[in-house]
Amino acid sequence: MPILAVVGTGYVGLVTGVLLADFGHTVTCVDVDAEKINKLCNGQIPIYEPGLEPIVMRNLTCGRLHFTTDIRVAVEESEVIFITVGTPPKEDGRADIQYVLHAAREIAKWMNGYKVIVNKSTSPVGTARAIKQTIHQVLHERGVNFPFDVVSNPEFLREGTAIQDFMHPYRIVIGAENPHAIERMKAVYGFCYKNEVPTIEANLETAEMIKYASNAYLAMKVTYINEIANVCEKMRADIQLVAEAMGLDQRIGPSFLKAGPGYGGSCFPKDASALIRMAEDCGESLQLVEAMIKSNQLQKLRMVDKIRDGLGDLAGKNIAILGITFKPNTDDIRESPALVILPRLVELGAKLRVYDPCGRINGERAFRDILDSIAWCGDIYEAVSDSDATVILTDWDEFRSIDFDRYESLHAGKVLFDLRNLYERQPMTEKGFLYFGVGK
Ligand SMILES: NC(=O)C1=CN([C@@H]2O[C@H](COP(=O)(O)OP(=O)(O)OC[C@H]3O[C@@H](n4cnc5c(N)ncnc54)[C@H](O)[C@@H]3O)[C@@H](O)[C@H]2O)C=CC1
Numbered sequence: 528m529p530i531l532a533v534v535g536t537g538y539v540g541l542v543t544g545v546l547l548a549d550f551g552h553t554v555t556c557v558d559v560d561a562e563k564i565n566k567l568c569n570g571q572i573p574i575y576e577p578g579l580e581p582i583v584m585r586n587l588t589c590g591r592l593h594f595t596t597d598i599r600v601a602v603e604e605s606e607v608i609f610i611t612v613g614t615p616p617k618e619d620g621r622a623d624i625q626y627v628l629h630a631a632r633e634i635a636k637w638m639n640g641y642k643v644i645v646n647k648s649t650s651p652v653g654t655a656r657a658i659k660q661t662i663h664q665v666l667h668e669r670g671v672n673f674p675f676d677v678v679s680n681p682e683f684l685r686e687g688t689a690i691q692d693f694m695h696p697y698r699i700v701i702g703a704e705n706p707h708a709i710e711r712m713k714a715v716y717g718f719c720y721k722n723e724v725p726t727i728e729a730n731l732e733t734a735e736m737i738k739y740a741s742n743a744y745l746a747m748k749v750t751y752i753n754e755i756a757n758v759c760e761k762m763r764a765d766i767q768l769v770a771e772a773m774g775l776d777q778r779i780g781p782s783f784l785k786a787g788p789g790y791g792g793s794c795f796p797k798d799a800s801a802l803i804r805m806a807e808d809c810g811e812s813l814q815l816v817e818a819m820i821k822s823n824q825l826q827k828l829r830m831v832d833k834i835r836d837g838l839g840d841l842a843g844k845n846i847a848i849l850g851i852t853f854k855p856n857t858d859d860i861r862e863s864p865a866l867v868i869l870p871r872l873v874e875l876g877a878k879l880r881v882y883d884p885c886g887r888i889n890g891e892r893a894f895r896d897i898l899d900s901i902a903w904c905g906d907i908y909e910a911v912s913d914s915d916a917t918v919i920l921t922d923w924d925e926f927r928s929i930d931f932d933r934y935e936s937l938h939a940g941k942v943l944f945d946l947r948n949l950y951e952r953q954p955m956t957e958k959g960f961l962y963f964g965v966g967k
């Protein structure tokens with residue numbers, strides 16, 4: 528059984544390292560962030576991911592999982608080394624692979640024998656070859672000639688459901704040049720999934736492209752249903768029934784057809800832009816993806832129009848905002864629709880009473896320019912007290928069962944902008960609410 532190292536203990540690195548350990552592997556997770564590693568050594572989890580903490584604790588305790596800033600020991604002791612560092616967008620939309628190449632250099636510095644270097648970071652086509660070249664160069668500088676293979680093994684987990692996604696992936700993608708590397712990867716994953724998960728073996732470039740093509744397609748599905756929702760709204764059609772009926776067609780499938788305020792998160796937006804640049808770099812254009820990005824931006828602004836049209840002049844109005852994270856079960860607000868919608872509401876004169884079960888710390892940082900217009904609240908009912916209207920922005924479970932008797936007793940305005948379609952119009956209207964959903 529190969530010993531594993533994971534370089535970059537962020538979201539993907541931590542989940543990968545912890546769950547591979549839980550499957551029975553011996554894993555060392557490395558990060559340059561000493562504070563993060565210190566916390567992890569003491570069982571403190573730096574990300575919000577439901578269910579992860581007990582798994583970290585039990586694997587730390589049984590000694591299969593280690594956290595360190597010392598990449599040298601991790602590399603020397605491991606045969607398979609995952610790279611899971613960030614690939615943030617550059618100003619021009621391209622993915623910045625400097626952290627990936629830096630990690631590759633660090634690995635090469637301490638290589639002491641055959642290694643499989645597995646890139647799990649979402650990286651443009653060509654990155655695996657750049658990693659290979661970087662490692663060759665460092666080994667050459669060191670005057671050594673250890674054999675190694677580079678593998679591209681993109682990750683498809685989602686924040687908030689990362690454990691389930693990692694435990695039960697739809698597929699595993701292994702891009703490699705050498706059958707021996709594929710065998711080593713199968714030894715890693717076969718041990719976990721007993722070969723029950725479809726595995727795609729491909730060349731390096733294909734594996735890298737699969738990740739971008741998948742993310743952009745999912746983002747496109749969301750954008751498509753949002754556009755159809757906007758038309759439904761004007762025509763007394765109901766997007767939820769439209770989506771349900773579409774989804775029953777197995778060629779379409781039911782997932783990623785929930786209309787809402789636009790997709791967000793740390794990956795869909797950056798990966799779509801990177802894909803466009805990648806296409807440009809080889810003389811192609813991705814017009815669907817370009818239109819999708821534009822449409823998604825408009826969708827967020829459309830939500831502001833919806834609120835203004837429904838509530839009239841926003842100057843001096845108190846608006847309760849339920850949810851600022853880009854999706855439930857995460858504290859992540861990167862590229863969240865809230866980042867566009869809240870500042871615009873404030874610009875139009877509104878005062879906001881904001882509640883999010885996990886997003887406040889990140890929110891305080893992201894909304895520092897409008898903090899004077901935000902009152903942070905500890906629960907739904909504090910947020911809606913004395914408000915003129917309520918906006919549901921994130922589909923956290925607790926927003927599905929608001930106690931409307933209590934709501935009324937708090938002098939909360941009976942105008943509901945349900946931007947995740949958690950409620951039905953008719954019962955809300957019967958309760959005396961002016962109800963606005965998305966696409967119905
Ligand atoms: N967040 C997600 O849900 C998913 C992310 N991805 C992709 O995975 C990659 C990583 O994403 P996240 O985990 O969200 O990033 P992140 O930003 O949470 O974590 C990256 C970590 O790498 C560390 N790091 C940077 N350079 C290093 C080095 N030379 N040595 C050791 N550690 C180093 C940083 O300190 C940080 O802790 C990205 O390419 C992302 O697109 C893929 C699937 C899901």
Ligand SMILES: O=C(O)[C@H]1O[C@H](OP(=O)(O)OP(=O)(O)OC[C@H]2O[C@@H](n3ccc(=O)[nH]c3=O)[C@H](O)[C@@H]2O)[C@H](O)[C@@H](O)[C@@H]1O
Binds near residue numbers: 792
């Ligand atoms: O590369 C990545 O990082 C990951 O990106 C997404 O995962 P994630 O960003 O965690 O979240 P999703 O659940 O995909 O949601 C993305 C956005 O789309 C929105 N969405 C999703 C589904 C839907 O039906 N409607 C909808 O508006 C969500 O609210 C959210 O803002 C992909 O789903 C993962 O497979 C991929 O690994």
